[in-house]
Amino acid sequence: MSSFVWMKVLESTPERYDRGISMLSGGRIGEVYQRIAEIAAVPARRVLDIGCGTGAVTLACATRGAVVTGIDINAEMLDVARAKPVPEGGSAVFLQRAAAEIEDLFGEASLGAVVSCLAFSEMSVEEQDYALETALTRLVPGGVIVIADEAEPATGFRRLLHRLRRLPVVVATYLVTQTSTRPLAGLTGRMRAAGFAEVTQERMLSGAFLIARGRRP
Amino acid sequence: MKLLDFPAYLRDTAFRLLPHRARTGLFPIGDPGPGAPVLVTGNFTLTVRRLRDVLAGQAAWLLVVNSKGFNVWCAAGGGHLTHHDIISAMRVAHLADKVSHREVILPQLAATGVERRAITTATGFETRWGPARLEDLPAFLGRGSRVFNAERFMRFPGWERQEMAAIWYAPALILLTPILWFALGPAAALAGSAGLVVMVATLFAMLPRFNPLGRWRLPILLGFGLFGALAGWGLLAASGGATLWPLIAIGTTNLIGTGLLFMDLSGTTPWYPSVVNTGANPATITLNEARCNGSGDCVMVCPRQVLKMNGRRRKVEIREPAQCIQCGACIVQCPRDALLFRYADGSTVEAPTIRNTRLNLLGKRRTLHR
Ligand SMILES: C[S@@+](CC[C@H](N)C(=O)[O-])C[C@H]1O[C@@H](n2cnc3c(N)ncnc32)[C@H](O)[C@@H]1O
Ligand code: SF4
Numbered sequence: 033m034s035s036f037v038w039m040k041v042l043e044s045t046p047e048r049y050d051r052g053i054s055m056l057s058g059g060r061i062g063e064v065y066q067r068i069a070e071i072a073a074v075p076a077r078r079v080l081d082i083g084c085g086t087g088a089v090t091l092a093c094a095t096r097g098a099v100v101t102g103i104d105i106n107a108e109m110l111d112v113a114r115a116k117p118v119p120e121g122g123s124a125v126f127l128q129r130a131a132a133e134i135e136d137l138f139g140e141a142s143l144g145a146v147v148s149c150l151a152f153s154e155m156s157v158e159e160q161d162y163a164l165e166t167a168l169t170r171l172v173p174g175g176v177i178v179i180a181d182e183a184e185p186a187t188g189f190r191r192l193l194h195r196l197r198r199l200p201v202v203v204a205t206y207l208v209t210q211t212s213t214r215p216l217a218g219l220t221g222r223m224r225a226a227g228f229a230e231v232t233q234e235r236m237l238s239g240a241f242l243i244a245r246g247r248r249p
Numbered sequence: 250m251k252l253l254d255f256p257a258y259l260r261d262t263a264f265r266l267l268p269h270r271a272r273t274g275l276f277p278i279g280d281p282g283p284g285a286p287v288l289v290t291g292n293f294t295l296t297v298r299r300l301r302d303v304l305a306g307q308a309a310w311l312l313v314v315n316s317k318g319f320n321v322w323c324a325a326g327g328g329h330l331t332h333h334d335i336i337s338a339m340r341v342a343h344l345a346d347k348v349s350h351r352e353v354i355l356p357q358l359a360a361t362g363v364e365r366r367a368i369t370t371a372t373g374f375e376t377r378w379g380p381a382r383l384e385d386l387p388a389f390l391g392r393g394s395r396v397f398n399a400e401r402f403m404r405f406p407g408w409e410r411q412e413m414a415a416i417w418y419a420p421a422l423i424l425l426t427p428i429l430w431f432a433l434g435p436a437a438a439l440a441g442s443a444g445l446v447v448m449v450a451t452l453f454a455m456l457p458r459f460n461p462l463g464r465w466r467l468p469i470l471l472g473f474g475l476f477g478a479l480a481g482w483g484l485l486a487a488s489g490g491a492t493l494w495p496l497i498a499i500g501t502t503n504l505i506g507t508g509l510l511f512m513d514l515s516g517t518t519p520w521y522p523s524v525v526n527t528g529a530n531p532a533t534i535t536l537n538e539a540r541c542n543g544s545g546d547c548v549m550v551c552p553r554q555v556l557k558m559n560g561r562r563r564k565v566e567i568r569e570p571a572q573c574i575q576c577g578a579c580i581v582q583c584p585r586d587a588l589l590f591r592y593a594d595g596s597t598v599e600a601p602t603i604r605n606t607r608l609n610l611l612g613k614r615r616t617l618h619r
Contacts (some may be wrong), residue, residue, distance in 0.1 A: 042377060105331075106328070106332065106604075107328055108328065128333065129333060130334065130336065130337040131337070132331040132336065132340045132571060133333060133337065133371065134340055136371060156272075156273050156274065156315070156341070157339045158273075158341045158342070159273075159315075159337065162340060162341045163310040174396075228534050
């Protein structure tokens with residue numbers, strides 16, 4: 033088949049992203065979004081959502097009254113985000129910026145929380161480290177960081193089992209929505225290395241999802 | 250190319266429309282010191298491999314930016330390679346600590362999506378356009394990073410046309426060969442596939458000899474279709490399998506092939522604009538002369554040599570409007586927003602809109618907001 037058929041499919045991804053991610057998580061991704069907001073968002077707190085995509089986490093935090101900025105490098109994803117209604121009481125602004133451009137938007141110690149969901153796994157390790165290091169300096173002391181991403185079981189055999197079980201969903205989701213994710217490794221260690229304190233992690237969605245959090249000392 | 254790279258080369262060319270991601274970051278070529286030039290590129294595996302090949306023996310830094318695995322031209326046009334990606338890569342690689350100078354060399358074909366001034370504002374690095382084609386890089390570096398005018402022009406040599414031909418027939422073969430094999434046997438499958446490949450390969454070889462946007466394009470394409478069918482039929486006859494259904498199947502295959510090519514052959518070349526969306530309402534590149542201050546930024550990025558600087562008047566002139574492929578690079582780069590597209594229906598699209606729109610492969614501009 034020719035170019036346009038393929039590209040047409042690939043390029044409509046942003047509109048299909050929400051459906052794709054819902055499929056991948058068996059319809060339970062909303063629980064993750066809520067959990068992130070529960071940890072990070074309180075009324076009037078300044079929150080940054082890195083790699084906000086279609087804005088799910090940004091809006092979940094805004095619903096709790098936070099003043100949220102969602103940044104994403106992909107203008108099309110942001111267009112989908114901007115089309116969604118902003119909840120009353122909170123505020124949400126979406127800007128096209130890369131994770132490495134946080135320093136251009138926020139001064140030192142100007143954010144109450146930094147959140148990021150399923151975006152770190154799309155960055156190179158060097159990029160993740162850079163984002164962690166800048167996020168640290170932009171947070172107020174005591175400010176919280178929450179990073180959620182797909183995770184794999186820690187041991188070899190269970191990991192294999194997990195991959196096999198997931199394969200049909202991954203293929204089906206890719207075919208329908210061209211959305212996929214890949215698990216993130218070694219995150220909490222790198223958060224500590226970047227200077228975060230009280231780094232802990234919890235698992236959700238039967239262990240398939242990892243939510244790591246920490247604080248600026 | 251190293252022999253070991255050949256399988257990856259085949260994958261990258263045949264499935265060029267899918268992303269193939271190379272590692273991002275700052276890589277030394279040869280033994281670069283802090284004074285060596287920094288060349289920016291996207292992370293399409295084929296490009297990175299080719300760059301390493303042509304740059305062998307040089308001393309330079311290669312900054313591989315996340316273009317989501319697409320080549321620079323498509324990535325920039327489609328919104329997958331912007332100044333945000335370049336700023337990111339420069340910072341993440343701590344470029345400012347690695348080199349003593351403050352300049353990066355950008356690929357000219359990224360000009361549809363990359364705004365140079367944003368890079369300078371964010372990083373303090375000056376930027377400069379390199380040549381349009383990577384094989385001109387050694388000469389470019391040899392003369393102290395100066396581009397000759399001819400190197401801004403998009404060539405489309407025979408071997409590259411064959412690579413483009415492959416993106417048409419490779420996916421077709423993957424679908425078609427098994428179907429023909431199951432339905433009509435191996436002889437029909439091989440003859441049908443070979444006929445199609447011969448047809449598309451010949452067509453791309455002869456591309457400089459006809460105009461895929463001209464009045465005669467349909468009869469010409471049908472001629473190629475017939476030629477492909479004849480090739481297939483000949484093979485079939487030679488193998489003694491020339492029965493009715495295989496003959497029909499091969500004829501139909503080539504007909505469908507030319508039909509698909511008819512839809513947007515021009516859009517798979519760097520010589521013509523894609524016409525799927527603008528065929529009925531073509532755009533013309535237009536200069537608002539009062540705004541032009543003769544900076545020449547547009548001339549530096551046009552891959553079709555449409556624009557010329559009139560040094561005496563200090564104004565740009567649109568010399569070859571018919572050569573324009575409507576990529577929008579000149580419009581994006583003009584510091585005075587002096588260039589625009591004027592459509593046949595009288596409407597115009599100006600610089601701020603072009604900067605906020607991305608082309609999809611159908612040549613359609615989708616408006617985005619920032
Ligand atoms: C899988 S989506 C997640 C979207 C959203 N956070 C969610 O959970 O639904 C990942 C997003 O990260 C963005 N992204 C990837 N790398 C980025 C970077 N370096 N800077 C900013 N955004 C990035 C992508 O554009 C994409 O929209
Ligand atoms: S004149 Fe046409 S081809 Fe040249 S840069 Fe402008 S839009 Fe592209």
